[in-house]
Amino acid sequence: xxxxxxxxxxxxxxxxxxxxxxxxxxxxxxxxxxxxxxxxxxxxxxxxxxxxxxxxxxxxxxxxxxxxxxxxxxxxxxxxxxxxxxxxxxxxxxxxxxxxxxxxxxxxxxxxxxxxxxxxxxxxxxxxxxxxxxxxxxxxxxxxxxxxxxxxxxxxxxxxxxxxxxxxxxxxxxxxxxxxxxxxxxxxxxxxxxxxxxxxxxxxxxxxxxxxxxxxxxxxxxxxxxxxxxxxxxxxxxxxxxxxxxxxxxxxxxxxxxxxxxxxxxxxxxxxxxxxxxxxxxxxxxxxxxxxxxxxxxxxxxxxxxxxxxxxxxxxxxxxxxxxxxxxxxxxxxxxxxxxxxxxxxxxxxxxxxxxxxxxxxxxxxxxxxxxxxxxxxxxxxxxxxxxxxxxxxxxxxxxxxxxxxxxxxxxxxxxxxxxxxxxxxxxxxxxxxxxxxxxxxxxxxxxxxxxxxxxxxxxxxxxxxxxxxxxxxxxxxxxxxxxxxxxxxxxxxxxxxxxxxxxxxxxxxxxxxxxxxxxxxxxxxxxxxxxxxxxxxxxxxxxxxxxxxxxxxxxxxxxxxxxxxxxxxxxxxxxxxxxxxxxxxxxxxxxxxxxxxxxxxxxxxxxxxxxxxxxxxxxxxxxxxxxxxxxxxxxxxxxxxx
Amino acid sequence: xxxxxxxxxxxxxxxxxxxxxxxxxxxxxxxxxxxxxxxxxxxxxxxxxxxxxxxxxxxxxxxxxxxxxxxxxxxxxxxxxx
Numbered sequence: 001x002x003x004x005x006x007x008x009x010x011x012x013x014x015x016x017x018x019x020x021x022x023x024x025x026x027x028x029x030x031x032x033x034x035x036x037x038x039x040x041x042x043x044x045x046x047x048x049x050x051x052x053x054x055x056x057x058x059x060x061x062x063x064x065x066x067x068x069x070x071x072x073x074x075x076x077x078x079x080x081x082x083x084x085x086x087x088x089x090x091x092x093x094x095x096x097x098x099x100x101x102x103x104x105x106x107x108x109x110x111x112x113x114x115x116x117x118x119x120x121x122x123x124x125x126x127x128x129x130x131x132x133x134x135x136x137x138x139x140x141x142x143x144x145x146x147x148x149x150x151x152x153x154x155x156x157x158x159x160x161x162x163x164x165x166x167x168x169x170x171x172x173x174x175x176x177x178x179x180x181x182x183x184x185x186x187x188x189x190x191x192x193x194x195x196x197x198x199x200x201x202x203x204x205x206x207x208x209x210x211x212x213x214x215x216x217x218x219x220x221x222x223x224x225x226x227x228x229x230x231x232x233x234x235x236x237x238x239x240x241x242x243x244x245x246x247x248x249x250x251x252x253x254x255x256x257x258x259x260x261x262x263x264x265x266x267x268x269x270x271x272x273x274x275x276x277x278x279x280x281x282x283x284x285x286x287x288x289x290x291x292x293x294x295x296x297x298x299x300x301x302x303x304x305x306x307x308x309x310x311x312x313x314x315x316x317x318x319x320x321x322x323x324x325x326x327x328x329x330x331x332x333x334x335x336x337x338x339x340x341x342x343x344x345x346x347x348x349x350x351x352x353x354x355x356x357x358x359x360x361x362x363x364x365x366x367x368x369x370x371x372x373x374x375x376x377x378x379x380x381x382x383x384x385x386x387x388x389x390x391x392x393x394x395x396x397x398x399x400x401x402x403x404x405x406x407x408x409x410x411x412x413x414x415x416x417x418x419x420x421x422x423x424x425x426x427x428x429x430x431x432x433x434x435x436x437x438x439x440x441x442x443x444x445x446x447x448x449x450x451x452x453x454x455x456x457x458x459x460x461x462x463x464x465x466x467x468x469x470x471x472x473x474x475x476x477x478x479x480x481x482x483x484x485x486x487x488x489x490x491x492x493x494x495x496x497x498x499x500x501x502x503x504x505x506x507x508x509x510x511x512x513x514x515x516x517x518x519x520x521x522x523x524x525x526x527x528x529x530x531x532x533x534x535x536x537x538x539x540x541x542x543x544x545x546x547x548x549x550x551x552x553x554x555x556x557x558x559x560x561x562x563x564x565x566x567x568x569x570x571x572x573x574x575x576x577x578x579x580x581x582x583x584x585x586x587x588x589x590x591x592x593x594x595x596x597x598x599x600x601x602x603x604x605x606x607x608x609x610x611x612x613x614x615x616x617x618x619x620x621x622x623x624x625x626x627x628x629x630x631x632x633x634x635x636x637x638x639x640x641x642x643x
Numbered sequence: 644x645x646x647x648x649x650x651x652x653x654x655x656x657x658x659x660x661x662x663x664x665x666x667x668x669x670x671x672x673x674x675x676x677x678x679x680x681x682x683x684x685x686x687x688x689x690x691x692x693x694x695x696x697x698x699x700x701x702x703x704x705x706x707x708x709x710x711x712x713x714x715x716x717x718x719x720x721x722x723x724x725x
Contacts, residue, residue, distance in 0.1 A: 067678070481715070485710065489709075
């Protein structure tokens with residue numbers, strides 16, 4: 001055990017056990033997000049100080065177990081094995097003791113010092129659940145500290161225990177399985193110790209269990225030890241014959257039975273509260289008919305609030321920039337410099353004035369709904385519909401984010417279980433109109449053609465996204481698993497946690513999307529200065545004029561739209577030489593419809609392209625651009641014919 | 644000899660209770676279901692069924708977990724109504 005240098009703590013727990021709440025309670029705003037090396041699996045880490053001792057706390061993603069099927073779980077296991085971890089805090093949801101214990105048993109196999117934070121004790125009490133903490137400690141051989149993270153209860157005692165465990169370096173006991181399984185584990189462990197002990201810092205017993213579970217990562221580690229593989233294979237076959245289930249299920253069954261036994265010994269359920277709050281609320285929220293009314297109301301209020309908060313904020317933030325932009329020409333005489341500074345300022349204004357006022361309320365309200373426990377229920381209600389798109393309920397959450405801004409939406413696709421759903425969602429999200437494109441729809445369609453047309457635009461957009469989902473679905477070989485998701489109990493979210501989560505998202509936006517906005521606008525300034533827009537119009541005129549029947553001068557607007565969606569409006573008025581309000585003098589109603597249709601679907605803004613490249617690589621990014629262009633052109637052309 | 648009362652989860656109406664018997668279907672789906680806390684022998688209650696091919700919302704009465712399961716996977720969960 002290293003004596004000096006920060007103590008490395010890893011927080012491990014199942015989703016919704018309050019792990020991040022605990023992390024935020026002990027660490028606060030200093031947390032930064034980073035990735036497990038070489039993966040897109042994100043975790044947050046931060047440094048803190050307790051009684052003069054420095055701790056590096058790592059909040060790993062929530063996992064139900066440490067198997068290699070799920071990428072996030074596999075990376076968490078590898079992290080715990082390969083990275084420097086001095087002590088593991090296993091955060092457990094006291095209301096789901098027996099299932100949480102299944103993960104605890106797997107963590108005990110790691111043979112690293114451990115402390116259990118038995119979290120949500122207040123909820124357990126309200127559900128009439130009583131847990132004998134001392135007895136649990138004796139059985140597991142690990143200190144168990146009752147905590148209520150959301151109120152910060154038990155944290156001091158938790159850290160006192162951590163210091164004690166670090167000093168003594170006590171390691172958890174290993175649990176023993178039923179005889180028929182235990183004999184084989186012991187025998188295999190013996191062989192592992194003989195053959196490869198010391199080669200990997202993996203406890204031999206954990207290695208043996210993983211081989212019995214036929215875990216690909218561990219089988220691969222020993223591929224040049226045939227006798228070991230043969231023995232493991234032999235025992236797997238024997239277990240399957242004796243018990244009648246495949247070996248991985250048997251090992252899982254062992255842990256399940258042990259957890260059930262421990263839970264029964266330490267847990268007493270005083271009175272089964274007949275109708276808990278969850279039952280009462282879910283009777284309406286999850287009702288096959290009522291549920292959808294509530295869903296519609298929630299999201300009407302959700303978007304109403306966003307645009308109600310967004311609009312005045314936009315006004316407030318952009319006015320100083322407008323004043324600045326107007327006096328700029330008198331200050332700067334060198335024309336090129338003027339255009340570039342003008343572009344830079346517009347980029348900054350775009351970030352502050354247009355995206356942030358809508359982006360912050362959206363992310364805040366969404367994390368509020370998430371902490372409340374309502375988002376997983378939205379995933380349930382939307383599952384049937386999402387299936388039409390070849391996806392499933394869980395991917396509705398990134399799509400909702402997409403209406404605010406595509407950048408966090410693409411980042412949010414990370415929560416989806418498998419690669420196939422992630423890529424398909426990432427390809428579809430840019431087709432969802434972000435707040436910038438929504439302002440274009442309101443400014444043009446709603447203003448000139450009336451609100452019913454605007455409503456039609458949104459419904460038609462959902463139809464096109466669903467259709468594209470169905471079509472693209474065919475290209476994927478592996479079928480989607482379908483929805484399989486825990487529905488957590490309702491909790492009143494703590495505003496501090498919601499603010500922290502919002503701040504983390506905004507930080508990501510500021511570091512990635514905003515710089516791209518600013519650079520893009522500066523480039524625009526240069527294009528305007530050298531009035532290359534004439535040539536751009538030429539290049540684009542076949543598409544713009546012949547296919548879509550729009551005035552050729554509109555070509556430049558499309559380019560500027562890529563650099564920044566909100567610029568489409570500004571550039572449109574400049575290109576056509578009139579204010580936004582009088583566009584209908586220059587463009588017919590049909591042309592407005594075709595133009596807005598095209599802008600809604602075509603290439604997403606440069607920030608979205610940036611994040612798709614970062615998250616999914618060049619190939620997927622090119623497909624996304626191609627998809628956006630083709631869909632926009634086809635839709636634009638169809639509307640040119642029928643309108 | 645053959646227990647005819649065993650059926651698939653998707654045929655049960657909201658409100659009914661059942662005991663999980665086994666899972667047909669691939670190793671991945673099976674393992675994910677069990678990790679979420681639904682194991683053979685558990686008693687479950689169907690709370691709600693989403694319309695137009697929607698998911699099924701169940702509560703595991705044995706360990707208290709509540710789970711939403713897509714139709715595809717739910718079809719592979721064999722249960723015995725109680």
